[in-house]
Amino acid sequence: MNEQRVSEILTRYQGDSSSIIAILQDIQEDFSYLPPPVLKIISHELGIPLSRILSLATFYKAFSLKPKGKHRIHVCLGTACHVRGAQRIIEKFERDLGIKSGETSADREFSLDAVRCIGCCGLAPVVMIGEDVHGKVTQTKIPGLLKKYKK
Ligand code: FES
CATH class of the missing domain: 3.40.30.10 (Glutaredoxin)
Structure with missing residues (x-):
């Protein structure tokens, strides 16, 4: 289920790793936070180290690694x-x-x-x-x- 939602988002950006911020924004909007298992998929699919994605996720205040409310x-x-x-x-x-x-x-x-x-x-x-x-x-x-x- 997660894989399908993530794959739809990645398709939107044709798997372009330079669009990582936009991709994370779409994930945040879709899941209402950045679930760690989803970040692992993104890391694998885009060839970006998970540590780099996590540092982006913690640097920008708009992103959350914890579930947010409705x-x-x-x-x-x-x-x-x-x-x-x-x-x-x-x-x-x-x-x-x-x-x-x-x-x-x-x-x-x-x-x-x-x-x-x-x-x-x-x-x-x-x-x-x-x-x-x-x-x-x-x-x-x-x-x-x-x-x-x-x-
Ligand atoms: S201080 Fe400007 S809206 Fe609250």
Whole structure:
């Protein structure tokens, strides 16, 4: 199953090893992380040492070697959001999800990460869930937000 999905991605790039970053991006999108067994297949198919692929995977923040949740929550901790209580917002998510920032919930529904300014400072404090931007988030809104995405 994995082999077929990987082979489809490699075919897209005609097995071109110089497209390794784009290939890893597609794998990340398809699997929602970079599964180590898949990286081994890529290493073998493209003739790139696994150590080189792992160093790329750890260098770029967009890549994750651990499974991410179905819904990715990004809490902005940039200056404008920070002064409007973003720290309390991320702590509320941590409490409600039972995880720390950088982790994924046990049911794999949510992952939680802190980010720096996402460019909507006027809406501070800002949270992104998937592609959706939520502005002026308060602690009391968080349970409702989680419920909405979990359904
Ligand atoms: S500081 Fe949070 S959106 Fe700019």
